[in-house]
Amino acid sequence: MPQSDILLEAGTNELDVIEFYIDEGPVRGRSTFGVNVAKVLEVIESPGLAPLPGAPHPCFMGTIPLRGLVLPVLDLAVWLNVPRVPQKNEVILVTRFNERTTGFLATGVTLIHRIQWRDVEPPHPALARLAGNCITGLLHLEDRFIQLLDLEKIIMELDGALAEEEPMPAPSARRLRALVVEDSGIMRQMVRDRLEEANFEVTLAGNGQQACDILRDPGRKPPDIVVSDIEMPLMDGYTLTKKIKEDPRLAATPVVLFSSLVTDELRHRGLSVGADGQISKPQFANLASLALSLIASRGRRGEDASAPKDA
16 A cells, blocks of 8 residues: 555545656657556556557557566557657556556656645546546646546456446336446446446436535435445545535435445545445446445335334
């Protein structure tokens, strides 16, 4: 676990971002990107990989050994369709999420920044709708913008096996209501489709702040369950969960965190803010099963509470 994560408390709407860059040459300069430190195991020097002829995707540069692992390495510049001028001492960000360890090649790493999610601007809607977009937010820092990357989208599109899943559970006998909070358009739609298969009426929100506005609307009935990503602009899933559990009107509503940050090492963070369940992406069938189970358990608790007591 990164040392910085040990010091970062869940529910404060903060995250630590590792800033890195791709050198596009003297005319274009550097493009600056960021990713959550919690996903980065380490940064290593690149051994000087070259494009791999016949690779399944042009960004795949082959594999390297790393302490007993066979680490696949992807060239971020190729995926992002930006030029990269090769340099000495380029780096590989070794990441762990979606139960996979992957290396991403970049020119160099700059700093680690602790920031507030409220300072992360969502991408413009026109950009967010682009099929190939993997920018989840923009951070204005001093004299530059840091583009936060959706690495999960890259992995899912490169590896179709990640979308494979177990059969869906039997749908609920009654219509249920779910609020799905997710900043990735493609992931929002995938979660919505799976929950609708389980007989949920789904309301969508793009981040925790939008979800709070929906939940606080007196004209709406509270949902039967909230399913939330963790990493989102403006307000993250940990902070959203904490606010729900602190609200007497909403506290009994089950909250499931559905994120690539749900790992054995980080599960304690979701527990600390009161999450009722945590599922690692992209386990959609497990997500639907857990949602139905939590709602059923809540119903049984309500029946027990209203049952007459023996004299």
